Amino acid sequence: MTRTWTPGDADAALSAIAATPRLVVALDFDGTASPLVPDPMAARALPEVAEQVARLAALPDTVVAYVSGRSMDDLRVITEHTDDALIALAGSHGAQYWYPGVGAAEPDATGTAEGSREELWEAARPIIDRYEGAELEPKTxxxxxxxxxxTPEVEKAVFAEIDALVAERFPHWRRRAGHRVLEFSSRAEGKDAAMTALREHFDATAILFAGDDVTDEDAMRVLSGDDLGVRVGPGESAAALRVESPQQIALLLETLADERASLRE
Structure with missing residues (x-):
């Protein structure tokens, strides 16, 4: 059952994960580290979130990763990610990775559905262009x-047409619906795969994952043992904790960083 975390309150689960030997803090970006904004490429982490991410990444045996549905190139732009960054990245819902000290990891060639992305873009663009306020985001x-x-009416209509197109021409592509977005991928990976990859790469003894959307529940459902899931905002969730907003994520990360730093003094 998901319980609401109140900033300033002690929480046994948060204290426990602060004490784990090797911690991965994995954060969705849009709606979690950043508020949702009209222009997807204008999204940036809240300054208070970025500050706590930097604090955590500087602690021993602590890794921070952004886990997003964004393609890696776009994810690096919105996270303001540099080649010497200490922050790991998992893009395309866990099909692409960038690791500190290593760089980009080539995705596994398996799991790609039939049809090319260019064919999908070419078929979808005339549909999307007919609807005011609808935008195509090309992805890897x-x-x-x-x-x-x-408007909600436009969203319903354009999504229905795109669904029909994909069902007819790209039936094996993975469909994901989120906050004001409909996505299709030739890859089968979800954010559950990202949790496995990050755990194995960093030999994590626990993962804290925070997210706000339906696609983030893939990751929430595979958390176990000493892990901790945090849901941002309303909605059914497999997470243990809930916060109201990205602003409260900053406060939760601050509490985590304070407790983890104090244990290493």
Whole structure:
């Protein structure tokens, strides 16, 4: 059962994960580290979130990773990620990775559905262009259809047409629906795969994962043992804790960083 975390309150689960020997803090980006904004490429982490991410990444035996549906190139832009960054990245819902000290890891060639992304873009673009407020986001393994500035009626109509297109021509592609976005990928990976990859790469004894969307529940459901899931905002969730906003994520990360730093003094 998901319980609401109140900033300033002690929480046994948060204290326990602060004490784990090797910690991975994995954060969704849009709606978690950053508020949702009309222009997806204008998203940036809240300054208070970025500050706590930097604090955590500087602690011994502690890794911070952004885990996103964004393609790696776009994820590096919005996270303001540099080649010497200490922050790990998992893009395309766990199909792409960037590790500190290593760089980009080539994705596994398996798991790609039939049809090319260019064919999908070419078929979808005339549909999307007919709807005001709908935007096509080309992705490494597919596309996203954003409707953040569209009316609910437009969103329903454009999503229905795109669903029909994909069902007819790209039936094996993975479909994901999120906050004002519909995505299709030729890859089968979800954020559950990202949890496994990050755990193995960093030999983590526990993962704290925070996310706000339906796609983040893939990751929440595979957390176990000493892990901790944090849901941002409303909605059913497998997470143990819930916070109201990215601003509260910053406060939760601050509490985690304070407790973890004190244990290493």
């Amino acid at each position: 393994f597919g596309m996203g259809v954003h409707t953040r500035t569209a």
